[in-house]
Amino acid sequence: MCGIIGYCGDKNASTVLLEGLKRLEYRGYDSAGICVGIDKALKIVKCKGKIKDLKAIVPENFPGNYGIGHTRWATHGEVNDVNAHPHTDGSGKVAIVHNGIIENFQTLKNKLQREGHEFRTETDSEVIAHLIGTFYQGDLEKAVREAIGLLKGTYGIVCVHADEPNRMIGARNGSPLVLGVGEHEMFLGSDVTAMMAYTKQVVYLEDGEIVDVTDKGFRTSDYDDREIAKEIDHIDWELQQIEKDGFPNFMEKEIFEQPESIRRCMSGRLDTELATGHLGGLNLSSKELLEVERVKIIAAGTSYHAGMVASYLMESMARIPASAELASEVRYRNPIVERNSLYFAVSQSGETIDTLFAMRELQRKGARVLGICNVVGSTIPRESDGGVYIHSGPEIAVASTKAFTSQLMAFYIFALSMARMRDMSYETGHTLLDGMKAIPDQVVRVLEQKNAIRDLAMKYSSSENFLFLGRGINYPVALEGALKLKEISYIHAEGYSAAEIKHGPIALINEQTPSLFLVPDDRLREKVISNMKEIKARQGKVIAVAVEGDEEVGDIADDTIFIPSTHELLYPFLMVVPLQLFAYYTALDLGRNVDQPRNLAKSVTVE
Numbered sequence: 001m002c003g004i005i006g007y008c009g010d011k012n013a014s015t016v017l018l019e020g021l022k023r024l025e026y027r028g029y030d031s032a033g034i035c036v037g038i039d040k041a042l043k044i045v046k047c048k049g050k051i052k053d054l055k056a057i058v059p060e061n062f063p064g065n066y067g068i069g070h071t072r073w074a075t076h077g078e079v080n081d082v083n084a085h086p087h088t089d090g091s092g093k094v095a096i097v098h099n100g101i102i103e104n105f106q107t108l109k110n111k112l113q114r115e116g117h118e119f120r121t122e123t124d125s126e127v128i129a130h131l132i133g134t135f136y137q138g139d140l141e142k143a144v145r146e147a148i149g150l151l152k153g154t155y156g157i158v159c160v161h162a163d164e165p166n167r168m169i170g171a172r173n174g175s176p177l178v179l180g181v182g183e184h185e186m187f188l189g190s191d192v193t194a195m196m197a198y199t200k201q202v203v204y205l206e207d208g209e210i211v212d213v214t215d216k217g218f219r220t221s222d223y224d225d226r227e228i229a230k231e232i233d234h235i236d237w238e239l240q241q242i243e244k245d246g247f248p249n250f251m252e253k254e255i256f257e258q259p260e261s262i263r264r265c266m267s268g269r270l271d272t273e274l275a276t277g278h279l280g281g282l283n284l285s286s287k288e289l290l291e292v293e294r295v296k297i298i299a300a301g302t303s304y305h306a307g308m309v310a311s312y313l314m315e316s317m318a319r320i321p322a323s324a325e326l327a328s329e330v331r332y333r334n335p336i337v338e339r340n341s342l343y344f345a346v347s348q349s350g351e352t353i354d355t356l357f358a359m360r361e362l363q364r365k366g367a368r369v370l371g372i373c374n375v376v377g378s379t380i381p382r383e384s385d386g387g388v389y390i391h392s393g394p395e396i397a398v399a400s401t402k403a404f405t406s407q408l409m410a411f412y413i414f415a416l417s418m419a420r421m422r423d424m425s426y427e428t429g430h431t432l433l434d435g436m437k438a439i440p441d442q443v444v445r446v447l448e449q450k451n452a453i454r455d456l457a458m459k460y461s462s463s464e465n466f467l468f469l470g471r472g473i474n475y476p477v478a479l480e481g482a483l484k485l486k487e488i489s490y491i492h493a494e495g496y497s498a499a500e501i502k503h504g505p506i507a508l509i510n511e512q513t514p515s516l517f518l519v520p521d522d523r524l525r526e527k528v529i530s531n532m533k534e535i536k537a538r539q540g541k542v543i544a545v546a547v548e549g550d551e552e553v554g555d556i557a558d559d560t561i562f563i564p565s566t567h568e569l570l571y572p573f574l575m576v577v578p579l580q581l582f583a584y585y586t587a588l589d590l591g592r593n594v595d596q597p598r599n600l601a602k603s604v605t606v607e
């Protein structure tokens with residue numbers, strides 16, 4: 001959701017803030033603003049639109065060495081110049097940027113209005129600036145501490161005061177906040193990308209922490225002002241990884257990075273000699289792993305689809321009952337934590353609030369929750385009981401692609417190790433292991449078909465509805481294909497089990513509604529072919545993703561994308577890549593902003 005940044009140091013603040021906001025833009029992009037302090041006054045520039053629109057109205061050589069910035073994903077109040085952050089109190093001396101939702105803002109606002117405060121915006125966030133202004137008596141940190149004592153909801157806040165130059169106060173509760181420690185300069189940001197161009201030394205703040213920052217140093221404390229010693233971490237990512245590196249946009253770059261990102265996820269984790277996998281960081285002994293009787297996976301969006309694939313895997317490879325559930329549903333249904341169940345929270349960003357809150361709820365009930373995450377140092381891996389980093393490198397495009405295939409690989413390695421500890425033979429383990437090792441090169445072969453897939457996307461891009469159909473382990477891949485298409489092209493797309501269409505969705509079929517079938521050469525192939533024929537019999541157009549050499553499918557379908565053959569459990573890797581490319585080229589053909597689709601944001605830190 002929203003991206004926030006704060007800076008104090010010896011550089012020109014507006015330059016640093018705009019650079020940081022550009023990097024954070026994937027978190028929200030409907031409006032943006034900066035506030036810079038100079039000569040005991042705060043100067044604010046903000047507008048509806050993207051960072052480039054903001055940049056165009058920030059005066060050249062805008063002076064000042066400290067300030068805050070924000071890129072918004074609107075929750076309260078329409079998208080316009082006024083509702084853009086930063087927000088100030090009535091005196092104009094306090095300015096804040098906020099990420100999260102203040103649930104009791106209306107009550108607080110009513111009270112402040114009765115006391116004479118005039119509000120200029122429809123946002124929940126403005127109330128924070130007014131409260132801080134009310135409590136301010138010469139010490140900004142003290143005023144922030146008192147103000148947040150009244151807030152209910154989630155927040156990452158950065159605040160400055162005109163009378164205290166080169167000082168900023170940050171507070172975190174439910175929305176991420178990271179401190180960047182530079183030479184004679186300090187940063188606050190929603191994530192490390194905001195400050196990576198300047199420093200790789202960071203401090204991750206936890207919920208319930210306040211940080212008092214000046215250009216000389218920082219002090220971290222809890223809400224009762226007890227000092228908290230924090231460790232400084234080093235970020236491994238390179239700046240080049242968060243740049244487009246010659247690609248027209250991040251989504252294409254990330255799709256084409258997959259052979260490498262899948263390889264990185266496997267690296268050092270496959271044991272050819274014993275035909276098994278090893279994942280460090282699980283914090284579980286072999287005995288504890290053997291005692292696992294059930295695997296439960298919680299996640300949202302694309303990560304949920306990876307979790308669904310994983311549940312098939314756990315059952316078919318390791319014969320352990322497994323299920324995946326939407327994290328947003330888990331939290332509020334008072335989940336039952338069974339003995340010897342092992343939970344996984346899957347999240348690319350490691351910050352998705354639905355997943356984080358569900359994880360905390362499960363932990364409160366005694367569950368052991370492992371994280372499968374990409375962003376190192378993010379909240380879910382920090383709070384989980386162990387876990388695995390998928391090492392995809394930064395994923396910037398809103399549509400998740402390379403994280404999905406690496407999440408899958410992490411689960412395949414885990415399932416293989418669990419299976420080999422139980423009743424999977426060395427030979428079967430080896431077959432799977434060989435198949436897994438071949439995946440990156442096979443993904444390269446799928447990517448080589450990009451021109452054919454682009455032509456296909458252009459052929460069908462005028463369709464208003466689409467069905468994505470798969471079965472078994474490829475059913476979640478069909479859901480993922482539909483999600484990719486709808487989120488970046490805005491074409492209505494539904495994913496179904498191919499067997500389900502006769503129970504309702506087939507009523508949608510006509511010449512204008514194409515169906516994209518996933519047809520691996522597995523034991524359900526014949527059934528899926530029958531479903532294809534049912535669509536053809538009703539004049540529906542059929543696109544198939546089938547295995548090289550499958551002429552029967554090629555003859556039935558109107559168009560076919562062929563993928564290399566693999567072990568039947570490994571098809572999700574090869575099936576999803578054409579769907580990512582199909583969605584990508586469809587969106588491009590329709591002139592969509594593929595990296596920043598409408599109404600969305602990359603890291604969903606509100607409920």
Ligand code: M6R
Binds near residue numbers: 301483604
């Ligand atoms: O960071 P997470 O993996 O927890 O994010 C979960 C979803 O918000 C995310 O996968 C979303 O659905 C993507 N936009 C899908 O492409």
